[in-house]
Amino acid sequence: MIAWLRHHWQSLQYALGRFAETPFASCANIVVVGVVLALPLGAYALLSNLQFHAGSLPTEPQISIFLSTAPGRADVASLEARLRNAEGVRSVRFVPKDTALASLRRLPGLSDVIASLRENPLPDAFVVTLTSSDADVSVRLETQFRGLPGVGTVQVDSEWVRRIESLMRIARSAVLMLSLLLGLALVAVTFNTIRLQVLTQREEIEVSKLVGATDAFVRRPFFYQGVALGVAGGAIALCIVQGAMLVFKADLALLGPIFGILPVLRLLALPDSLSFLLFAGILGWLGTYLSVSRHLHTHGSL
Amino acid sequence: MTQSIISVRNVTKRYPGGLEALSGISINIEPGEFVFLTGHSGAGKSTLVRLLAAIERPSSGSVLVAGQNVSALSPRGIPFLRRNLGLIFQDQKLLLDRSVFDNVMLPLIVTGQPYRDSMRRARAALDKVGLLDREKAKPIALSGGEQQRLCIARAVVNRPSILIADEPTASLDTEYAQTITEMFHSFNQVGVTVLIATHDRERLERGRVITLSHGRITP
Numbered sequence A: 001m002i003a004w005l006r007h008h009w010q011s012l013q014y015a016l017g018r019f020a021e022t023p024f025a026s027c028a029n030i031v032v033v034g035v036v037l038a039l040p041l042g043a044y045a046l047l048s049n050l051q052f053h054a055g056s057l058p059t060e061p062q063i064s065i066f067l068s069t070a071p072g073r074a075d076v077a078s079l080e081a082r083l084r085n086a087e088g089v090r091s092v093r094f095v096p097k098d099t100a101l102a103s104l105r106r107l108p109g110l111s112d113v114i115a116s117l118r119e120n121p122l123p124d125a126f127v128v129t130l131t132s133s134d135a136d137v138s139v140r141l142e143t144q145f146r147g148l149p150g151v152g153t154v155q156v157d158s159e160w161v162r163r164i165e166s167l168m169r170i171a172r173s174a175v176l177m178l179s180l181l182l183g184l185a186l187v188a189v190t191f192n193t194i195r196l197q198v199l200t201q202r203e204e205i206e207v208s209k210l211v212g213a214t215d216a217f218v219r220r221p222f223f224y225q226g227v228a229l230g231v232a233g234g235a236i237a238l239c240i241v242q243g244a245m246l247v248f249k250a251d252l253a254l255l256g257p258i259f260g261i262l263p264v265l266r267l268l269a270l271p272d273s274l275s276f277l278l279f280a281g282i283l284g285w286l287g288t289y290l291s292v293s294r295h296l297h298t299h300g301s302l
Numbered sequence B: 001m002t003q004s005i006i007s008v009r010n011v012t013k014r015y016p017g018g019l020e021a022l023s024g025i026s027i028n029i030e031p032g033e034f035v036f037l038t039g040h041s042g043a044g045k046s047t048l049v050r051l052l053a054a055i056e057r058p059s060s061g062s063v064l065v066a067g068q069n070v071s072a073l074s075p076r077g078i079p080f081l082r083r084n085l086g087l088i089f090q091d092q093k094l095l096l097d098r099s100v101f102d103n104v105m106l107p108l109i110v111t112g113q114p115y116r117d118s119m120r121r122a123r124a125a126l127d128k129v130g131l132l133d134r135e136k137a138k139p140i141a142l143s144g145g146e147q148q149r150l151c152i153a154r155a156v157v158n159r160p161s162i163l164i165a166d167e168p169t170a171s172l173d174t175e176y177a178q179t180i181t182e183m184f185h186s187f188n189q190v191g192v193t194v195l196i197a198t199h200d201r202e203r204l205e206r207g208r209v210i211t212l213s214h215g216r217i218t219p
Helices: A001-019 A023-056 A073-087 A096-107 A111-115 A135-148 A160-198 A201-210 A215-259 A269-299 B045-052 B078-082 B098-112 B117-127 B145-155 B174-189
Strands: A062-067 A090-096 A125-130 A149-158 B006-014 B020-029 B034-038 B058-067 B085-088 B160-167 B191-198 B208-213 B216-218
Touching: A001 A023, A001 A096, A001 A135, A023 A073, A023 A160, A023 A215, A023 A269, A062 A160, A062 B117, A073 A125, A073 B034, A090 A096, A096 A111, A111 B098, A125 A135, A160 A201, A160 A215, A160 A269, A201 A215, A201 B078, A201 B098, A215 A269, A269 B034, A269 B208, B006 B045, B020 B045, B020 B216, B034 B174, B045 B058, B045 B145, B045 B160, B098 B117, B098 B145, B145 B174, B160 B174, B174 B191
Parallel strands: B034 B191, B034 B208, B085 B160, B160 B191
Antiparallel strands: A062 A125, A062 A149, A090 A125, B006 B020, B006 B058, B208 B216
């Protein structure tokens, strides 16, 4: 057990020693892996940000009903009752035109425009929340509401949310595919790196085997090297992505007041980062495994 | 049954292309023996050494070393067989980018010995062959005789029960070859079984001589 631990420690030192022997080539390799991994990681970070923002949008289907004429108090009450009683309606909220104008005025940039208006151009409105996001229900209610007296425009608000969701689903699949492809690239890079290392180390492997080294002994430093390559490349990728996000964040902070939105760009969280590094390490291990099982027997076996 | 430490039974080694390097030879070596394996070049000496070290397998027959059937050994068992052997090769197989000391350390590192203990044993082995003051040098800076002594130090550092050397004195002048042979005798005196393959017929004293000719043993 102690001998085993000792050997692991020696293998690690040995693998790091090999890195140090060829610092330039090793760094170049790590950067290649880092850039390759930065692409899917960046796409993932972008996607999870979009998802975060999409998640804060109302996903419950809503129908906005704008009234054509200024109704009396009694008309409002009777219309509200009819809406409430329609099948498939969860809740009904009346938004008087003054309230709507007031909420518009709060948006930066628009207050000047609104102040210049002589009268409120907005209609009174009802916001109806539906019980299900079923398209049939919203279409049926849309036509039903349009026929009600005093109703001007009827607008189904949730359509675009659903469109975003289906777009996000496509984006998720795209990120997954990108990750698979570039994960494959990482395995290939490790495979080749270790192959070259095996060729360089051929004599040493041969002599070690002649003095009684087991296959496991000979392989172990290569595994350390492959995993280190994956993890170091992963760390570079993390730095690239987090750095890029910080730059974007600064840019967005400048854009925010201009467009009246308050964008929140979230950096990758610690659990995400750690599992990413773990994943990169596993890919490095896999590349080493494939390379070592292929090349140690053709070049090092005696 | 035999108590031989090395037992070669009816071994034939045929290479692809039809060359038969060994033709049905049988050899028994007892523990503590000192044996010269001699013959013209191409007689099969090196082939026999490679069979004993499990570098190659016989085409037929069996090879037993230290109680293990080398010809039927699984790849997993080979390293543990070699740890019982001290091997000295014709082409030396030194690591030229490592120091003399590191070359001797290799068999100890490979077997996972404690580092401090290993250092002590490596220095003791270098001392025995008179290379202690050259431990930091690279093998390339050593003379031919010193390189050969380094090979011996590496072969004995693990305290093997059997020492097998393939042409250890081939490239050395007479005086130096004599020193090397004396070294083998001193290891033999402490109980190590020694097998030396050599074409040099001058120094076949104080030991059993087995002569090979065209893959067969000649009386």
